[in-house]
Amino acid sequence: MAVVLLMRRHALRTDKIISPLRAASQTRFESNLPRDRFLVTPRELDQALKRNAPSKLSTAPKTIPVCGTWFLPNDPEKRKGYEVYKKAHIRKARFFDLDKVSDTSSPYPHMLPSPEVFQEAMCELGINRDDTVVVYDSAELGIFSAPRVAWTFKILGHPAVHILNNFKLWVDEGYPVEEGEQREFNRTDYPTPSLDTSKVVAFEDIKTIAFDHNKEGSEPIQILDARPSGRFNGTDPEPRPGLPSGHMPGSISIPHSELLSPETKAMLPADQLRMVFEQKGVDPKHPIISSCGTGVTATVIDTALIQAGYGEGVRQVYDGSWTEWAQRVQPSDNLIVKSE
Template identity: 40%
Template sequence: MSLHISSPLVSVDWLYNNLENENLIILDCTIPKVTDKSQNSTDKKQIKGALFFDLKNVFSDKKVPFPNTVLAPKEFQEKAQELGINKDSVLVCYDDLGTYSSPRVWWMFQLMGFKNIAILDGGFPEWKSKNYPIETPKTHQPKKGNFKVYYKPEKLKFTNDVLNSIENKAILIADARSKGRFYGTEPEPRNDLKSGHIPNSVSLPFIEMQQSGKMKSAEELKNIFKDYKNKEQIIFTCGSGITASILALGAAIAGVKNVAVYDGSWTEWGSTNNLPIAL
């Protein structure tokens, strides 16, 4: 029997109870910690049967100068098919940090017009806390899938779109970075980036969407977005498109529609000459 997901989140109990469903594909969307020299491949564990979704090296455009740039629709379709994803698959995304990089993958599939996907609430830490089955990662060679893209370009914004939205009071630009980075009181993690924020944007740190690695309740998230619900559109931005997707997830849980992610985010804005910057 085919599963259908109607919520952006599923619990670890739900996943455990559906672990043997033939249409289920679990995606480990963890971004590797390249700075952690103590971690090696033998330390890594995953949810039983999970496939690694390589966000950095396979599902990002390596031909452009900015990190985590989303693939063109045709290329995304081909890579998803190579991972064995089908039109009738049900996808559950998770990461090792709780809820950090998995929302980016969820949002990318939304952009590509695929809806039967959810994020595992609490991610791998929550799964482990229940002593649910884990394993050392295995090399999979899945049968090629028939996944098809139905691209939704309105969910993706570029620098000119954001620049043209600065003076439009009907559009909100919300920044997921910390308040320190937003106001330029703490340095950017990338050395070549200017400090500050996009003029007329608001600070909405992604950590305000979460509690103990899980997303806040729908009511709590509705309360966060209540002042912005009448906006014609909300554009989410961050450092490089990862945590902006957490804001997009929070908005979806709260029932806020007509949102988009600025793909280049501050990495592109803060390294491009002649763009206005506020502090």
């Protein structure tokens, strides 16, 4: 069965110092970040910033840190991404608001933005298309929402995107941070991008895959679910009130925390990631779709697959994920499975 890919449409500076990627125009600039790696280390980012730091005086392509911090709506500490950004962020970092740079007309949270919405955000944040962006997360969570922001950049065609692995290590290793409100940036003239719909799968396609699960002759498409096992099994509640927990027929539970170091919250080395996928029974020769609660930690799985070099075929993300699924399937469909 072929998957039919459908796409839903989706301050003034008050900071102070508190402690001591490329698509560059090939004739003007060459980033010193490794082009063959999606994840970069704090040391690599520090060196890149020293060489190609954001500057109001230069129009040359730059290396720009982008903070993509976001927290679940049921966060026990009631943290908000921008509030955490104000407490400590990489110097001259831009804050990317997942909830605002999205399809706000959708009933589902932070769905992919339209090309026009993304373009306006880039202009306001002072990012040019030939700048290298390095997205990072909160020190508390290590890697959580930064992959979603980086995936958004990639889906909308930004050529040079990396993820910092990770901000907790950046802080622990003594690299400089600053506090305060986001700076004002010179507005850029970012061109209208195009969406790469080949990397996104929609509800109707997932429903077809679920109905075809275990049917003779159906294509073995794998759905990897990044939510915690309790929510996957249906024994723990979802963070959004009224939403049933459970999982899609045939999906595989890979909690995103299992892809991170328990000490540093950084992504595991490639060989350990491959071991996780192998132990979970993920076949690299068959298509893989990543899902989660709202399409955020699904991209942690997608990033881990890239980091591990795992998967030979189609690799996609279900944008609406469980929040859309649980609201749109009918009880008579029997498409919400709870483990015994």
